[in-house]
Amino acid sequence: MDSLLNASRPAVFCPGCAHDQVLRALDKTLISMGYGGEDVAIVTDIGCSGLFDTFFNTHAFHGLHGRALTYATGIKMARPDVKVIVTMGDGGLGIGGAHVLSTCRRNVDLTLLVLNNFNYGMTGGQCSSTTPQDAVVGSGFLNKLEKPVDICQVAGAAGAPWVKRASTYQQDLGEILKAAIEFDGFSLIDIWGICPGRYTRRNKLTFKLVGEKLDQMPSLADYEAINARMEYGKAYRKEAATLGTPKDPVRIPATCAAPAAGRQEVVLLGSAGQRIITAGELLCLAGASAGCHATQKxxxxxxxxxxxxxxxxxxxxxxxxxxxxxxxxxxxxxxxEGVNRRRKMFTALSPQALVIKASGVDLPACRAQVVDIDFKARKIKSQDWALAALAVLAQRGNALNREMLTAALELRFNRTVLEMASAVIEKVAA
Incomplete structure (x- = not known):
């Protein structure tokens, strides 16, 4: 095989676009390294750089602007055998900056090619995160107010161990690509190039000037030494291997019989501290002990x-x-608080519905059967009212019974809490 480029979808960029040269340099590099289409995944987002995945006969993923590294991370973690290469413009770099920082911190074995042409070339030549302050762009004066990002310095400070700047037009670009792809960890190349469709219509930028401006950039620290550590996927699998095999989910045997067939819908309305969520969980466990399916929201x-x-x-x-x-x-x-949250629900209750309410709680008008319980008179604390209400339901045989409730308590609580919960149940029964 002499090329991984897609013959049925020839690359189409503006005449003189730097992206075309990077595309062909990457193709030659992958072929020279012996990779086939099944060995490589090209991940892109939006912008002219986002066309790369369609131009290669490789695995490909195209996603939202700035999010390419998140998809690439998932692919690499699931398929560590695949060489994952991300192409991103300076537009996606700015939009997805937080994702870039996270990837630098993790040191996932990905290669990020930042195709940096200093503007949003696809959408009108607006300023990007790397636009020089003296450039003339399609979004007015905004770039004059912002310092352009030096992504290599930022990436190194965030933990990336392999970062380099390059010109699209330098002779050794293929060698730089090869070194980045071979690196066992996160590698980033800030590749400067020309956007003839937008940027150079207003700004003088030649092949020679690109090289001169790169030479004027501050030198990069030895981030490979400063940030040296095991690649994230390998470190993750090493740590995960020490955890042992997770236990199977707990199976709840059906030891009880539900009081009625069909579907029972129960809504618990309370306030913070009343253990409403715990009561809902108990109700689900009670249903499971009777062989029922259960959901809780x-x-x-x-x-x-x-x-x-x-x-x-x-x-x-x-x-x-x-x-x-x-x-x-x-x-x-x-x-x-809970009643007000579901106030509209009461007007639609059917006459067959049952409402158990605490004394002193006002309800909207409804057609349901209402049972008023004075929990305070029974010396039941507010945090136990939800459990006590389940006990009332169990006594009446609505949705659950006493046997199901007891089974749920034994599944959910340790001995000390179980004794306290059982005491609440007994107060209701008395």
Whole structure:
């Protein structure tokens, strides 16, 4: 094989575009290294550099602007045998800067070619993160206010062990590409070139000037020595091997019988600190102990110690495809925060629905059967109201029974907590 280029999709760039020369230099380098199409993955994002994956007969992935390194990381971790090469323009570099930093820190065995032509060539010649401050571009004066990024210095500071600047037009570009691809870890080449379609229409930039400007850049530290460490994928697999084989998921045998067949939808409404989520989990475990399928969806604000707490649970004797609850069979209302969060739900409750509410909690008008429980009079603390409400349900045989609730408590809690929970159940039973 003398080329990996796609004969059915010939490369088409603007006449004189630097990308075309990088494309052909990369092709020659891969062939000289003995790689076939099955050995290489080209990963790209948006922009003129994003055309590379279509021009090669290799594995390919094309994604969102600036995100190419995230896809490439996944590919490399899943297929360490594949040589993964990422092409990214200076546009994608700026947009995906955080992803670049993360990849530098990890030292994943990827090669990033930054095809740097100092502007967004595909979308109108606007300034990018590398545009010189004295350049004339299609986005006005913004570049005059911003210092251009030296991605090699940034990458080295972020932990990249192999970084180099290069000109598209230097004779040894192929050798530099080869060294980067051979490196066992993250390698980055900032490849400077000309964009004749946009940039050089307003700015004087020749092959010679590219080389002169590169020579004026500050020298790079010996990042290969400074940032030397094991390649991320190898280090990951080494550490993972010490963890042993994970245990199989716990199987919950069906030791009880559910009080009713069909689908039961239960919504628990409370506030932070009332252990609403734990009660929802207990309800799921109770259902599983009766051989039911179970789902749980929770809703609470980022301020986890304040505000509403809602748990939606479905128990069914058939697989649950849709986890939305539109007509709950049971609602447990323990605090105004939760009730207000699902206020519209009450108006749609059917007469067959059951609402168990804590005394003092006001409800919107509804057609459901409402049972008022004075938990305070029974000397049950607020954090135990949700568990106590499950005990009320178990007594009535709605959604679960006492045997199912006991099985759930034994599955969920250790001995000390189990004794405390059982004491709450007994207060309700009394």
């Amino acid at each position: 929770n809703d609470y604000p980022i301020t986890v110690m304040r505000g509403h707490s809602v748990s939606e649970v479905i128990l069914a004797d058939t697989p649950i495809d849709y986890t939305g609850i539109e007509d709950p069979s049971v609602v447990i209302a323990l605090a105004p």
